[in-house]
Amino acid sequence: MRSRSYRSMNVILTIALAIGGIAMIAPLLWTFSTSLKTREAVFALPPQWIPDPxxxxNYVRVWSAGPLASGILNSVIVSVSVTVVGTITSAIAAFAFAKMRLPFKNVVFLSLLVAIMIPFPTIMIPQFKMFGDAGLVDTLWPLILPGLFGNIVMIFFLKQYLDSVPDSIIEAAKLDGAGYLRIFFTLIFPAIRPAIAAQFILWFMAVWNDYLAPIIYLNSPEKQTLQLVIASFNATYASQTDYPLIMAASFIALIPVLVVFIVFQRQIIESVALTGAKG
Incomplete structure (x- = not known):
C-alpha cells in the first residue's frame, strides 16, 4: 500500500514538474520561433509555433539593423571583467572574514551587510557625479570599477560556506610554512569551487542583463551594452511591426547566459547538494 502511494506521489510530482518546466521554457521557444517568422506570420491565428516558412x-538582417556587434562586445567586456575579477576578490574577502584574525572584522562585515539594504537609486546621483567629475561618463568604467572590488552577497554566501571548513586544515598549512594566499589558492579555492560557480552564474546574469546602470552612464551608440541596443531595436522596429528582428536580437542576447549555465551546471548542482548535506 505504501509502495503504491509512493509511486502515485512520484507520478504527481513528475507531472507537476513537467508542467512547470514547459511553462518556463515556453517563452524561450516562442522567442526563437518568432525570430524565424515573417512579419505577417507573427499575427497569424492560430499562432504558429513552427514557422512556415x-x-x-532575420539573423542576417539583425547585424546591420543596429550596433548589435558592438553591444555584444561591450557586454562581454563588462560582464567578464566584473565577474571574473570580482569573484576572486569576493572569495579572498570571504576567506579573510571567515578564517583570518583581523581587528574589527565583525564590525566591517556587518557594515557590508548593512550596505545591502541601501537601494541603488539612493546612491545613483552621487555615484554619477563622482564618475562625471572623473570624466568617466559615456565609458564602460562606471559599470566595471564598482564590481572589481567584490560582491557583498557573494562575500556573505562564501563566508557562510567557509565557516564549515575546519580551521585545523589552515593551521596545519601554516605550520608547513604556507602563506595565506597559497593556502587560499591551493586549499580553500578548490574546496569552495561549487559555491563560487553558483554565485558566479547568478552575478554574471545580473551584470549581463543590467539595464539601469548602462542607461545612466552610456550615451554613444558604440558604447552601449547589449541590453540598451535591444531596447533601441524595440523602440525603432516595434512601430514597423518587425517583431522577428527584435526577437532575433533578443535570442542572441540569451545565448551567452545559456552557455554559462551549461558550463557551470555541474558545479551548481554540487553546491546545492553540499549545502543540503551540511545543513
Missing part, C-alpha cells in the same frame, strides 16, 4: 534571414 522559416526565415533565417
Amino acid at each position: 522559416v526565415v533565417w534571414e
Whole structure:
C-alpha cells in the first residue's frame, strides 16, 4: 500500500514538474520561433509555433539593423571583467572574514551587510557625479570599477560556506610554512569551487542583463551594452511591426547566459547538494 502511494506521489510530482518546466521554457521557444517568422506570420491565428516558412534571414538582417556587434562586445567586456575579477576578490574577502584574525572584522562585515539594504537609486546621483567629475561618463568604467572590488552577497554566501571548513586544515598549512594566499589558492579555492560557480552564474546574469546602470552612464551608440541596443531595436522596429528582428536580437542576447549555465551546471548542482548535506 505504501509502495503504491509512493509511486502515485512520484507520478504527481513528475507531472507537476513537467508542467512547470514547459511553462518556463515556453517563452524561450516562442522567442526563437518568432525570430524565424515573417512579419505577417507573427499575427497569424492560430499562432504558429513552427514557422512556415522559416526565415533565417532575420539573423542576417539583425547585424546591420543596429550596433548589435558592438553591444555584444561591450557586454562581454563588462560582464567578464566584473565577474571574473570580482569573484576572486569576493572569495579572498570571504576567506579573510571567515578564517583570518583581523581587528574589527565583525564590525566591517556587518557594515557590508548593512550596505545591502541601501537601494541603488539612493546612491545613483552621487555615484554619477563622482564618475562625471572623473570624466568617466559615456565609458564602460562606471559599470566595471564598482564590481572589481567584490560582491557583498557573494562575500556573505562564501563566508557562510567557509565557516564549515575546519580551521585545523589552515593551521596545519601554516605550520608547513604556507602563506595565506597559497593556502587560499591551493586549499580553500578548490574546496569552495561549487559555491563560487553558483554565485558566479547568478552575478554574471545580473551584470549581463543590467539595464539601469548602462542607461545612466552610456550615451554613444558604440558604447552601449547589449541590453540598451535591444531596447533601441524595440523602440525603432516595434512601430514597423518587425517583431522577428527584435526577437532575433533578443535570442542572441540569451545565448551567452545559456552557455554559462551549461558550463557551470555541474558545479551548481554540487553546491546545492553540499549545502543540503551540511545543513
